[in-house]
Amino acid sequence: MLKKKGIVTVISGFSGAGKGTIVKHLMADHHNIYNLSISATSRSPRVGEEEGVDYFFKTKEEFEQMIERGELLEYTLFNGNYYGTPKSYVEEITASGKDVILEIEINGALQVKKFFPQALLLFVTPPDAITLRDRLVGRGTEAIDVIEQRLALSYEQSFNMSEYDYLIVNDDLNSCVDLVHSIISAEKYRCFRNTDNIKEMQNELKIFSKGELK
């Protein structure tokens, strides 16, 4: 009993929360369990980028056809280029019993949940707003008014937090990575992910309840 199905886990959260680093370490620690989803994009490959490894590269027309045919779990237009998650790739992996990790923005995460209600949504946040501001400032890459825009966006995004399944407070990287792994591991035992096993038990008990014991 207990055939484990692959779980689609979406990791997103505030910009500056450290979700990229968490995903990188999660993949390094458990590469035999998790598969990172590969995005499709209409932007041109950069030097060293490989088709089917870094991205599935598409023309703008091909990407728009994918949108029309409903082949994307979520997509966004950024700086004139499309980025999105192909449904087929995610379905192939989960069908084989392996888990998929998606690291995407909040809008995308909520789009995925509509497609796959069983997807697991993790929201990564720093312990408090001061830490979030300090991390953005500490990067030293953005002007103060850009940082303020990001904090204003984070405030708007904070109203989506309750639509997520779990809240991951990133105060220590290693414990965060372990927490994400234990949450996904525990989720495999949810009853709604084990309906086949429940039905199997019901069928077996039906036979025994008919007095086949004697």
Add this chain to the structure above:
Amino acid sequence: MLKKKGIVTVISGFSGAGKGTIVKHLMADHHNIYNLSISATSRSPRVGEEEGVDYFFKTKEEFEQMIERGELLEYTLFNGNYYGTPKSYVEEITASGKDVILEIEINGALQVKKFFPQALLLFVTPPDAITLRDRLVGRGTEAIDVIEQRLALSYEQSFNMSEYDYLIVNDDLNSCVDLVHSIISAEKYRCFRNTDNIKEMQNELKIFSKGELK
């Protein structure tokens, strides 16, 4: 951030699934985290049983008053005696941030979920129906027709499995106890259990988004 609230975990399942043993080992391994709920009963104390340790002993009239006043999370009448879970005791423990474990029958579990929708319901089952039958037979305490009645009851109860949150397949005691502990630990990070923390983050971000940074 992340004040952890106490969780009410209800462990139930088929008769013969081994839930009592799991609870016993869970309490032994993590007595600093979990508190076993103490039932109220209208039956007389047996030799060595202590008030407030083994049970809260009540007269039949007292128990019926508790029912009328809605002071019980769940109750049942068994062999002419009432057994039930006092709401106040569970609420006191969880308010102090500690977790409560309830080991009760399936009807009781579903009553608790109505009272406390945030309660965590774990269903313990053997790996398959043959194992369940063999465990009941192996006890050697019941006649074959009693075992058949229990299996027939298990068949009926199997239709409640999907109302539970998690399915615990008891094939190995130690891994089962660890699994129950990791499920409860992971559940503490659910967004709906952290609404206070989410609100706090929103309030902090609201201040920063008003340009208090400069």
